[in-house]
Amino acid sequence: MARGESSAGIGYGLVVGGAALFIVNAGVSRVAMRAGVDPALLTSLRTTGSALLFLAFAALTDRSALRLPRGRELAMLLLLGIVGVAGVQWTYNIAIDRIPVGMALLLEYLAPVLVVLWARFVQKQQVRRTMWVAVAMTLLGLALVAQISEGLAFDGLGMLAGLGAAVCFAVYFLVGEQGVRDADPIRVVLWAFTFAALAMNVISPVWTVEGLGAPANLLGALDAYEVPLWLVLGWVIVLGTLAPFFMELSALQYLPATVVTVVATLEPVGASALGWAWFGESLDGVQIVGGLLVVAGIAVAQLSRTSSPAPVPEVAG
Structure with a gap:
């Protein structure tokens, strides 16, 4: 095997591994919320714990990342942290608590x-005509999954939260692409999580968490098992955020950002499988076809940009 092929294989392994951890984190996060941790508090715990660990990592490896941002960089990182990190995780937590994790x-x-x-209508960038195919595929797919013709198949607030997560995640990508052109990704993510943690602690302070030693039922197929709540929260922070983040960030050393993002669309497919295996969630044949259309449309959309975006690590799943 050529060296380039070997490097690409490492990259694919890293991004698939990171996506797998993000998928499992959806189930673990639901366990935490069903154990009594509300979505806002879970978001505070995740962002605060991650910010502290990113801080420790930067202190050991690159102290220049600790320099306080100023001016335009400060404004960008505040938006990235409050909307792109805290906003997406809060709305996502609400969604997975109310609708199937795959949806x-x-x-x-x-x-x-x-x-x-x-990029097409605001930034006036050129995109391939396949963009319209992607939009049509995703809209049709969502209509099939949500069974719009028969009335919404899922909780309305959960659906709105999922759409809110998409908007916040888009902000994360757009602001993050600009941010990493001017700063090291570790610095960007460190301060984004720091500002996210500060914002979320105003809304739901981490010190209000209770019952860390209480048992948390693993639900669904694992209903016979319980683990301490602190272990569940530790998983969310370390294996649900830090580990997959570094795996997908490392994958960018071997693969283009567009490829990493497209491969990461394994997450909705994997989350649907996890929801079926763990929580007994299932979709009918039409909804499965719709889900596959959405995933294909997402991949086509990402590849329709004529210029490669700057690499932005996935941190929101």
């Missing part, structure tokens, strides 16, 4: 489609 991720992953539309 929640399908809605969140409409973000690449929104990004391409923004």
